[in-house]
Amino acid sequence: MVASVSKCRVCKQPAVIDLPRHNAKFCxxxxxxxxxxxxxxxxxxxxxxxxEERILVAVSGGKDSLAVWDLLIELGYQADGLYVGLGIGxxxxxxxxxxxxxxxxxxxxxxxxxxxxxxxxxIPTAARATRRVPCSACGTSKRHLFDRAALDGGYPVLVTGxxxxxxxxxxxxxxxxxxxxxxxxxxxxxxxxxxxxxKAKPLCRLTERETAAWCIVRGIDYxxxxxxxxxxxxxxxxxxxxxxxxxxxxxxxxxxxLNFVERMAPLLAGQRAESAELGECQRCGAPTTGEVxxxxxxxxxxxxxxxxxxxLLLGSKRRAG
Amino acid sequence: xxxxxxxxxxxxxLAGGRPVxxxxxxxxxxxEAHLVIRNGTxxxxxxxxxxxxxxxVRPVISGGT
Ligand code: SF4
Ligand SMILES: [Zn+2]
Ligand SMILES: [Zn+2]
Numbered sequence: 474m475v476a477s478v479s480k481c482r483v484c485k486q487p488a489v490i491d492l493p494r495h496n497a498k499f500c501x502x503x504x505x506x507x508x509x510x511x512x513x514x515x516x517x518x519x520x521x522x523x524x525e526e527r528i529l530v531a532v533s534g535g536k537d538s539l540a541v542w543d544l545l546i547e548l549g550y551q552a553d554g555l556y557v558g559l560g561i562g563x564x565x566x567x568x569x570x571x572x573x574x575x576x577x578x579x580x581x582x583x584x585x586x587x588x589x590x591x592x593x594x595x596i597p598t599a600a601r602a603t604r605r606v607p608c609s610a611c612g613t614s615k616r617h618l619f620d621r622a623a624l625d626g627g628y629p630v631l632v633t634g635x636x637x638x639x640x641x642x643x644x645x646x647x648x649x650x651x652x653x654x655x656x657x658x659x660x661x662x663x664x665x666x667x668x669x670x671x672k673a674k675p676l677c678r679l680t681e682r683e684t685a686a687w688c689i690v691r692g693i694d695y696x697x698x699x700x701x702x703x704x705x706x707x708x709x710x711x712x713x714x715x716x717x718x719x720x721x722x723x724x725x726x727x728x729x730x731l732n733f734v735e736r737m738a739p740l741l742a743g744q745r746a747e748s749a750e751l752g753e754c755q756r757c758g759a760p761t762t763g764e765v766x767x768x769x770x771x772x773x774x775x776x777x778x779x780x781x782x783x784x785l786l787l788g789s790k791r792r793a794g
Numbered sequence: 795x796x797x798x799x800x801x802x803x804x805x806x807x808l809a810g811g812r813p814v815x816x817x818x819x820x821x822x823x824x825x826e827a828h829l830v831i832r833n834g835t836x837x838x839x840x841x842x843x844x845x846x847x848x849x850x851v852r853p854v855i856s857g858g859t
Contacts, residue, residue: 680826682826686836700857716824
């Protein structure tokens with residue numbers, strides 16, 4: 474059977490992807506071109522970093538973190554990775570293998586931190602010990618370790634793989650609650666403060682479908698399976714709701730997020746309380762409003778708790794942040 | 795044709811000779827949340843999948859924050 478072949482908007486070769494928000498289809502090469510252009514635009518538009526700055530990439534082994542690392546290297550930046558072993562059963566083992574394999578194949582430097590080996594706990598145990606949703610202890614742990622590694626390693630900027638869908642979903646949640654302090658801080662780049670590196674999200678102009686397509690076309694193997702603790706979380710529900718609108722009205726997600734950044738975020742600048750007095754954590758020295766930082770509180774409670782295998786946690790409670 | 799689905803990983807057998815768009819709709823999957831890979835290569839919405847094809851429908855939505 475000879476099917477009519479859809480053609481690339483740019484070169485008229487057979488297309489591999491249709492991107493309704495651009496009202497166009499693209500071949501593999503021009504899809505990559507579009508991704509490079511959007512990332513370059515994000516870096517320049519938001520003054521994320523300069524070419525001589527060393528970058529630390531938070532690497533999970535999933536599509537976004539490997540795509541952003543790959544893109545930065547392709548665009549000529551100096552970027553090392555950091556993988557944090559979260560101890561979420563087989564999911565973490567496999568994720569770590571994807572991150573390692575990618576770094577080895579490209580000859581890139583990947584730092585590794587293991588929560589269980591180095592801090593005496595893992596995320597399933599932390600979820601049980603703190604009686605909070607797993608993503609809460611997980612986010613606290615990752616933020617602390619990535620910040621610390623960037624500062625200790627002399628990296629002025631920490632890059633994460635947050636994409637347009639991630640940012641739009643968080644913005645949607647913050648908007649539904651009119652959470653002004655969070656809205657005020659939801660920017661593609663956050664400047665360094667004492668104890669914190671600058672943080673940048675170069676994929677904020679690319680959808681997840683586009684970052685996944687980047688990986689597939691580039692032949693990057695990544696962890697496709699979801700973290701078992703993400704099941705049913707609110708973030709996923711927000712993404713599904715936004716995708717429902719997007720299907721009827723392509724471009725809505727990009728307009729929602731990028732217009733927020735351009736038009737609304739400046740109006741909220743006055744609400745960005747540039748830190749209530751931050752002292753130093755008595756345990757680790759990290760900036761904190763209390764005596765002991767959030768990370769050390771999670772670590773102390775979790776390390777004192779008997780290890781909880783992930784299966785046990787999932788069996789007892791199917792809920793996450 | 796054999797169709798690999800993910801999260802959780804499983805395989806289903808579906809009738810070929812239909813475009814990607816129709817197969818996604820039959821599976822009840824949103825286009826914005828999936829990519830379709832045929833015999834190792836990404837394919838567009840209106841590509842017709844054949845009975846002999848090995849197809850993967852890959853979800854692209856991640857849940858963490
Ligand atoms: S889904 Fe939640 S628990 Fe799993 S890796 Fe992401 S933040 Fe951590
Ligand atoms: Zn082309
Ligand atoms: Zn501390």
